[in-house]
């Protein structure tokens with residue numbers, strides 16, 4: 001069977017977990033990968049825990065199943081760590097990336113992660129400082145690209161910028177702000 | 193040809209844009225809402241010439257489509273689940289009047305209980321309405337199939353439903369290749385309707401009362417025309433393959449030549465099962481897959497030939513007939529194989545109702561069990577409800 | 585094409601979809617011979633309220649310039665609705681037996 005690189009995104013309704021998965025998927029496609037990006041739908045309510053997924057491969061992807069054993073788990077909101085087992089099914093040698101103010105080692109210990117690396121970045125702080133709003137999703141893409149290494153940084157950033165330009169037609173400060181925030185997350189992400 | 197990333201819904205809406213129908217009348221319903229929402233953006237942005245009719249229900253949506261099609265227009269709509277159920281009455285009217293309307297549909301379960309996720313109950317409940325039905329396995333196929341279906345519908349005067357699996361395909365972004373607008377236009381050609389209700393020089397009578405003396409003759413003629421759909425489909429699918437490089441047979445066989453057993457299923461599960469087949473073959477187990485893509489009209493001879501060569505086949509049905517006899521694909525397949533010279537042992541697995549995840553391990557289990565059926569030479573359990581709590 | 589035939593058509597001969605290749609074919613369907621009772625209109629009594637015109641199921645009441653002008657016996661099937669609906673103070677329509 002084919003090899004896949006799979007990602008699970010955890011967020012709360014309104015934080016943009018689905019958008020992050022779509023942006024990451026499209027960025028991966030620009031680098032020549034075959035991709036899937038899909039949300040786990042339920043009743044969509046602001047604040048409710050939500051999940052979204054990515055599946056990447058070098059060849060066409062035929063499986064349409066849920067992601068059970070992700071290579072990477074991204075948590076957009078640290079408050080989810082209390083209520084949800086975010087490391088469920090995480091592959092050995094995988095990575096958990098959390099938006100938090102805490103240190104990577106602290107999270108690693110708290111969640112008793114022994115088989116994977118843990119990376120942290122304070123995406124909320126970066127978002128509030130640069131974008132003046134708590135929108136950590138795009139910011140986390142910076143950490144994501146750095147930690148996973150599956151995408152080439154320059155082309156991933158270019159692709160994300162392109163998609164933001166479509167989404168925010170002409171609102172330069174938002175587009176540039178997002179790009180700056182993504183770069184900062186790329187630089188500031190800390191690993192344990 | 194260009195490569196883009198699109199969800200199933202975006203892919204369907206994009207195909208509709210390139211088809212540029214004269215009229216789209218639609219009412220939103222999850223998970224098909226996005227299709228008309230995205231399409232209405234194309235209308236608002238002037239990217240299509242379509243008259244978009246926002247109506248107050250699916251019954252009205254298809255009724256408006258019937259009127260527009262009688263007027264000689266190229267007409268499309270989109271719906272899912274309860275929406276198709278509400279259209280049910282008008283499905284027959286469209287088909288009986290030979291109006292080649294095309295529905296971009298997302299397969300979703302029917303209430304109750306209320307659920308918005310995938311199964312095939314909606315379209316399986318419309319099998320007898322006289323519409324061509326194509327079940328797609330992925331976004332690429334959904335895009336391609338709308339274009340193919342429109343051409344077949346217009347050539348045969350038989351309306352068509354093209355469907356994807358709710359959320360699994362409708363909301364999953366995938367990489368796909370799309371044609372240029374002009375290529376699509378050249379492929380479908382200009383629609384030349386047989387008549388137009390707006391042609392005041394040549395007035396006609398549409399949909400008159402038709403009683404005991406002629407109704408049966410009209411239905412018999414409709415059934416006969418329906419039987420020609422498969423031939424036209426095969427031709428159009430071939431033309432599309434020449435244009436796009438992607439060929440979609442009405443019935444697809446995957447690694448079946450030397451296989452003793454096979455799964456017979458539809459939609460996204462069939463795509464996943466291909467991967468499972470590859471894995472089994474790496475272990476030296478010769479197993480295959482037959483994918484049901486067209487379920488109306490039924491490709492009877494194709495099914496007979498394809499399934500006749502196996503020792504055992506497991507049908508996987510994503511809906512139930514409430515006949516206490518499994519799902520519709522199983523029931524009809526049994527009927528088709530009744531007079532086959534060689535026929536396999538046939539079992540049914542009803543799975544995935546209301547969007548219950550179907551995992552690789554579930555499909556592996558079906559292959560294991562069907563292999564066991566061959567070893568034993570008999571079936572222990574005819575119908576299995578797969579992946580439901582409380583069942584072994 | 586007008587569908588004239590001396591025997592019932594079989595399914596292979598019919599235009600698809602129950603389409604009739606012309607309009608207003610009901611004009612050729614004269615229901616006058618269904619009549620066993622004949623409405624007789626009295627122009628003197630008629631107050632031209634047009635109730636009969638509005639209710640006649642076979643559009644057999646003829647009207648010109650807003651005035652009732654008579655009954656088209658090619659299509660009048662003798663149902664008597666016009667006689668019933670005609671206001672009592674006018675009573676301008678009488679039903680009589682067709683049979684001589």
Ligand code: SF4
Pocket residue numbers: 623639640641642643644645655659660661662663664665666667
């Ligand atoms: S008898 Fe009946 S059909 Fe004849 S004119 Fe009166 S209402 Fe019309």
Ligand code: SF4
Pocket residue numbers: 625629630631632633634635636637652666669670671674675676677
């Ligand atoms: S209903 Fe009687 S009074 Fe009125 S228009 Fe007819 S015939 Fe005359």
